[in-house]
Structure formats: C-alpha cells, structure tokens
Amino acid sequence: MNSKHIILRSLLLGSLAALACACDLTESMRTEADRTIIFGKESGLELYTNSFYKDLPTLSNCYQQDAMCDIAAVQGVNQFLTSGYTAETSTSWSWGTLRNINYFIDGCYSDDCAVEASARDNYVGIARWFRAWFYYTKLRQYGAVPWFEHQLQPDDMDLMYKDRDSRDVIIRNLIADLDFAYDHITTTSSVGNSLISKYAAAALKSRVCLFEASYRRYHADEPAIAALTEFTPEELYAQAVDAARKVIDSKLYSLNKAGETPYRDLFTRESPLTNENILVLCASGANGYLGTTNWWFNVATYGRMWSPVRSFVNTYLNTDGSRFTDQADYARKSFSQELVGRDKRLEQSIRGLNYLYDGEVTVAQLGIANLTGYHMIKFSQDGQQYENGKNTNSIPIIRYAEVLLNYAEAQAELNGGSLSASDWELTIGALRERAGVSPTQPTSVDTYLQKTFYPDLTSVDLLEIRRERAIELLCEGFRFDDLRRWKCGELLVTLPWNGIHFPALNTPHDLNGDGVTDVCILTPGSNAPSGFAGTTVELKVVFENESEVSTEAFKEDGTLKASYYAVGSDQTGYDLYWFPGEERIWYDDDRQYLYPIPAQEIRNYLAAGYTLTQNPGWTN
Numbered sequence: 001m002n003s004k005h006i007i008l009r010s011l012l013l014g015s016l017a018a019l020a021c022a023c024d025l026t027e028s029m030r031t032e033a034d035r036t037i038i039f040g041k042e043s044g045l046e047l048y049t050n051s052f053y054k055d056l057p058t059l060s061n062c063y064q065q066d067a068m069c070d071i072a073a074v075q076g077v078n079q080f081l082t083s084g085y086t087a088e089t090s091t092s093w094s095w096g097t098l099r100n101i102n103y104f105i106d107g108c109y110s111d112d113c114a115v116e117a118s119a120r121d122n123y124v125g126i127a128r129w130f131r132a133w134f135y136y137t138k139l140r141q142y143g144a145v146p147w148f149e150h151q152l153q154p155d156d157m158d159l160m161y162k163d164r165d166s167r168d169v170i171i172r173n174l175i176a177d178l179d180f181a182y183d184h185i186t187t188t189s190s191v192g193n194s195l196i197s198k199y200a201a202a203a204l205k206s207r208v209c210l211f212e213a214s215y216r217r218y219h220a221d222e223p224a225i226a227a228l229t230e231f232t233p234e235e236l237y238a239q240a241v242d243a244a245r246k247v248i249d250s251k252l253y254s255l256n257k258a259g260e261t262p263y264r265d266l267f268t269r270e271s272p273l274t275n276e277n278i279l280v281l282c283a284s285g286a287n288g289y290l291g292t293t294n295w296w297f298n299v300a301t302y303g304r305m306w307s308p309v310r311s312f313v314n315t316y317l318n319t320d321g322s323r324f325t326d327q328a329d330y331a332r333k334s335f336s337q338e339l340v341g342r343d344k345r346l347e348q349s350i351r352g353l354n355y356l357y358d359g360e361v362t363v364a365q366l367g368i369a370n371l372t373g374y375h376m377i378k379f380s381q382d383g384q385q386y387e388n389g390k391n392t393n394s395i396p397i398i399r400y401a402e403v404l405l406n407y408a409e410a411q412a413e414l415n416g417g418s419l420s421a422s423d424w425e426l427t428i429g430a431l432r433e434r435a436g437v438s439p440t441q442p443t444s445v446d447t448y449l450q451k452t453f454y455p456d457l458t459s460v461d462l463l464e465i466r467r468e469r470a471i472e473l474l475c476e477g478f479r480f481d482d483l484r485r486w487k488c489g490e491l492l493v494t495l496p497w498n499g500i501h502f503p504a505l506n507t508p509h510d511l512n513g514d515g516v517t518d519v520c521i522l523t524p525g526s527n528a529p530s531g532f533a534g535t536t537v538e539l540k541v542v543f544e545n546e547s548e549v550s551t552e553a554f555k556e557d558g559t560l561k562a563s564y565y566a567v568g569s570d571q572t573g574y575d576l577y578w579f580p581g582e583e584r585i586w587y588d589d590d591r592q593y594l595y596p597i598p599a600q601e602i603r604n605y606l607a608a609g610y611t612l613t614q615n616p617g618w619t620n
Helices: 003-015 032-039 042-055 096-108 117-142 167-184 198-218 233-250 293-298 400-414 421-426 428-434 447-452 460-472 479-485 599-607
Strands: 277-281 395-399 498-502 519-522 535-543 563-569 573-579
Touching: 032 042, 032 096, 042 096, 042 117, 096 117, 117 167, 117 198, 167 198, 167 233, 198 233, 198 277, 198 395, 198 400, 198 479, 233 400, 277 400, 395 400, 400 421, 400 428, 400 460, 421 428, 428 460, 447 460, 460 479, 498 563, 535 573
Parallel strands: 519 535, 535 563
Antiparallel strands: 277 395, 498 573, 563 573
C-alpha cells in the first residue's frame, strides 16, 4: 500500500543529497542553475520540501525517544542524570537543518520563484511546519534560543552571533509558522498519511502550545519564566484547545476500534491505520524499508532492555473502572494475577498471559532482554523473522489519541482543573472505552497515583488525564517532556525501578499461569533446583524493606555494579528490583529542566567578540 510513495521519497531524497546537506547557518549557496531547478517550477519546490522529511525520527530510532523516563528501567543511567554531564558534554547545538529550511523559504519569495502564489504557499507551509518542528525541539531542550527568520550570509556577524531570544519570541514564531502551515498546506491525507498535512500542523500546534502553557504555569516561580509577558499560560492553553479542535472537528480521524487488539495494531502493522494516525513513518518489507524495534526490545546487546516498572503498571485501571491499587492485596499479586481484568492496553503493551511468539506462548525474557518482568511488545512484531533489523511495522509520529489528550488537558487547566462531562466523554472516556475500561468519570482522587507520582496535584480530572497520557502514549517519546513541563523531574531519579512480585525465592515460578515454571529468582550464590529448564535471575542482595536499600550493597571492590535485588520476606513475598550500576542524580537547583548550552559554543561567541548566555545552574 505504501511502497510506491516510499520509493518516490527515497528517489527524491537521493537526488537532493548534494543540495540538502549543511553543517551551519552560513554554508555557501547553490549555483544559479540549482536555484532554477528548485524555484523555477512547482516540481522543484516539491522535490526540495521532500528533503525535509529526513529530519523526522526514523524507523530505527523513533521508538527510543522515551529511553530516559521515570516509568521504565534501562540497563544504564542516561548520562544526563549523572554527575558526568556538563556544559562541556553537551554537543547538540546544530543549525544546519534550519539553514536549509530558511534558504527554501527565502527563495520562494525571491525573484527566482516562478511558481504561482497558491502552489508556492503550500510548499512554504510545509517548510514552516518543519521549521516549527526544529524550533520546538530547541525550545524543549534549551528554552530560549536565537530565532533566525531568514538564511544568514557570512557577513551577517551581528545576526549570526546574536544572543538567545526569549521564549516569548520562540513561541510566537512557532505559532505563526504552524498557523501559516494550517492555512496554506493543501494536503489533508496521503498514502499511509506519510506526508505533512494541514491537520499535522494543527496537531503539532496543540502539542507545542500545551507544552509551553504548562511549562509556564508549573515553572512560574522561576525568574526567567516570571519575566515573560507576551503569553499567559491561559492564552497558550486556549491556543492548544483551538488547534486540537480543528483536528477533532475535521471528522477525518477517529480512534481505531477494529480487531481484537485495536491499540497495538496502531504500532505493529505495515499498512498504517490512517483513521487514527495523522503522520506516519512508513515501512515496506517488499522494498527493504525496515525498522529495528524487535532488535531494541528483545536483544540486550542492541537495546537498553527498556522495561516498564511496577509502580507504573499499578496505575492501569480494572476494566470496571475501579483502581487496581484500591485492592488490599494488590502489592502481593503475582504477575499472572495482576493482569486479570485490567485495561486491555496492558496486555497489548507487554507480554501477557497468552502472548505468542512464533506461535508459542512466550513470557518475559527476564535477565536476558528484560529487567522487570514487564516485557514490551507495543512496537515489536511476533516472530524471529523480524529480528536483527527486519521489522516491517510502520510507526506513528502524530496520532489522534494524542490530540484528544492535548485537548482534555488544556481544557481542564483552563477550567480550574475540571473537565466537563461532554469533554470527558469525547476524550478520556473514549480512550478508556477503546481499552475495554468503563468510561465513567471518577469523582475522587486516586491516592496511590497522587502519592506515587504527583503529590502536589489535587485535581481529580488532571490526575486522571496524566494517568491516561502515561498509559496511552507509553514509549512514544512524550514522558520526559511531560515531566519537565509539569515540573516533576525528580521522578526521573526517585521512582524505584521495581519489577514483578514473587511469592518465594529459589523456587521455580509459573510466570504467566499456564502450568509451566518459567523463572527462578535466586538468592546470592544459590542454584536453581535440578531439572529446572527456565530462566534464572541471580540477586545481588535481598532487603527486608525499601528503607534498608543502600548503594553500598552494590559495590564490588569499591565500584558500583549493575545488579538485580529483591525486597520482601518469606511471609510477604518478594518484589524484584533493578539497580543500574550508577546513582541517578537530580540537582537541587533543578538545572536539568533545561540542557546546558554547549561550552564550546559559548567560547566561539567570545572569540568572535559576542556573548551567548548559559542556562541557570550550568557552568562552562
């Protein structure tokens, strides 16, 4: 279904390889012949804008964007959460993508452009969408950055070395770019929805405005945020609502409800489900356009053993809408017990009770490719033929479910934390109904969710919206940004990397309840019983309760080592935990809500006689 378009895009990108490369803002320009090819005909504009797609995530990395978050354990701590990350370490201050975009936009309004205005503005709209995508990445990472409206020339020294513009300038221009894109892009759908459409512009605007609105609301006590005057959080929440409403009111999109696994099907099919997916990375097995999701989630030497933690899994509701954690014995339930009667997205995201791989019931690969017992399948396909970089599944970049969540959160924030019954039904209720969960709007605070994740939040509806975002958008690249904008970054280091519950140690355990013993968790120095053929996991240490956990227990010859450990007793059973071999750090001054400006860039400015300011807390 998608191969024709994928092949076309490959040819377009290949033919533009020489034209579209850049390393900075002032690389020498193309020849006049090149400009005629690009701007002389509409086909040239189309050819050039297709080169921008290379700056989107790829089939080999788009599912890795949540590699640093609170709700999943990984093999090692991201350097950003260690003392080893400094302004000298930061190296991602790159502007080549922007140079190409601005070169194109400027060229479209120059004498070289012979294309009529309506056709030209369609392609300018696409370019401005990609400029917004570029700058949104910069805004999330650094906050204030220089805004460059046009392509710079080598002698534009004052512009080239100007200091960072405020967040007001960045968000104003982001909104302008996305409004222009929505108003002028003519595409509303494409094969596989793999092209930028006007509704991709509205959806991205809802994402951008929600991020900035909540960042300003929840970081209002910070001097840099308090000094902003152009946009209030309320104004930006309203912009997010308006943008999301454009997508909703188009009636082009709906939640996929077809089949037995409608949620997981969004992420494992080669032919994208365009009823819900607004922008998609298309794969093609026949033409060799393949991904690496199985490799990353199932092979420890390639992936990071990305494994959801039990504290998060506990937040999945029961199908009747009740809270799993309201049960008195929830903390002692084994893996097979805790999956019964839960939100259907849980077993469509992890290997559950009857998960089949190559047609055989298969459990989590604890100690091999999984750290907690919750083994991700959301993006991977069910067979060995997909291993080693041979995935054929297309992957969403923007989908309708996110737009509904953006709308719900922005509306609730505008209404003092509450969501109307009709808006609940349209958004959170609809998502839960798709997941087999009662859509009834709750009226009381979930104390487990509040205490574990958001102790400062008292709104029932906002708590439920945050629950829904974490579950619905699991491993889609939103969690780190959500924690930053809600000012909950401490969760990156304080939430324990806990796993499944076992009734006993040194005893083979039937993980999924099918009558076959699969896993044996061993105390230090112990061996599995004779004849056991399943997986064994050896613990480094066992603690009676979490308060006893100390990093000293994970040292060997004075060096911290990555290790499994357990907390519990023979009377209560044991919870599995993972220690990554390094302590996670969140600085008291909250500097990690922003990345440091690379120290080398600051030195480059100084050498040229200019000043580039640093983000608070980071030193050069």
